[in-house]
Amino acid sequence: xxxxxxxxxxxxxxxxxxxxxxxxxxxxxxxxxxxxxxxxxxxxxxxxxxxxxxxxxxxxxxxxxxxxxxxxxxxxxxxxxxxxxxxxxxxxxxxxxxxxxxxxxxxxxxxxxxxxxxxxxxxxxxxxxxxxxxxxxxxxxxxxxxxxxxxxxxxxxxxxxxxxxxxxxxxxxxxxxxxxxxxxxxxxxxxxxxxxxxxxxxxxxxxxxxxxxxxxxxxxxxxxxxx
Numbered sequence: 592x593x594x595x596x597x598x599x600x601x602x603x604x605x606x607x608x609x610x611x612x613x614x615x616x617x618x619x620x621x622x623x624x625x626x627x628x629x630x631x632x633x634x635x636x637x638x639x640x641x642x643x644x645x646x647x648x649x650x651x652x653x654x655x656x657x658x659x660x661x662x663x664x665x666x667x668x669x670x671x672x673x674x675x676x677x678x679x680x681x682x683x684x685x686x687x688x689x690x691x692x693x694x695x696x697x698x699x700x701x702x703x704x705x706x707x708x709x710x711x712x713x714x715x716x717x718x719x720x721x722x723x724x725x726x727x728x729x730x731x732x733x734x735x736x737x738x739x740x741x742x743x744x745x746x747x748x749x750x751x752x753x754x755x756x757x758x759x760x761x762x763x764x765x766x767x768x769x770x771x772x773x774x775x776x777x778x779x780x781x782x783x784x785x786x787x788x789x790x791x792x793x794x795x796x797x798x799x800x801x802x803x804x805x806x807x808x809x810x811x812x813x814x815x816x817x818x
Contacts, residue, residue, distance in 0.1 A: 606637060613634035617630050617631060623653055623718070624714035624715075653715060658724050704775060737759075740760065
């Protein structure tokens with residue numbers, strides 16, 4: 592009896608993962624509103640009752656798809672950046688970070704495609720938890736981008752590097768968003784090529800930000816002491 596129960600639990604977990612895998616693929620291709628339960632039944636080979644057994648609603652399914660995708664995406668990011676380069680110029684270090692991030696993007700296309708669809712539309716208004724996850728992913732992505740940039744410019748000093756990261760975090764996000772959309776439209780340019788150009792642009796802006804930061808007027812001694 593116990594062995595039968597264990598086997599049933601394993602089948603249940605496998606079915607749940609199969610549903611999530613299929614939902615991520617289908618929703619990324621058709622959008623949330625365009626994904627009917629019948630499409631998920633066809634994609635999984637499981638009856639509708641089995642899908643509702645694991646997820647109370649399509650909105651609940653979307654929420655779990657986004658939560659699981661976010662965990663996998665940031666786990667992959669942390670693994671990709673686990674051993675950053677030592678030494679080298681800010682441009683070289685920044686290029687390493689951006690190329691590694693680009694590779695992660697290409698391995699998580701379904702998740703990122705669905706995220707962009709949800710951001711650009713209001714079709715998932717009935718799934719507030721999923722949209723909350725999307726906003727959290729965007730916020731965490733900006734934080735991650737800021738830290739990558741600051742790390743690349745760490746040789747300029749902690750305060751300067753932090754300033755450059757704050758100045759460029761949104762630009763970096765825009766660069767990745769645009770590159771990913773371009774690839775989805777069939778652009779012949781590869782992510783590697785996009786990242787090479789993004790590195791050049793961000794490095795130049797970063798170098799200018801460093802120079803501007805260093806040229807700022809210093810505070811009077813009295814003002815500094817009053818802080």
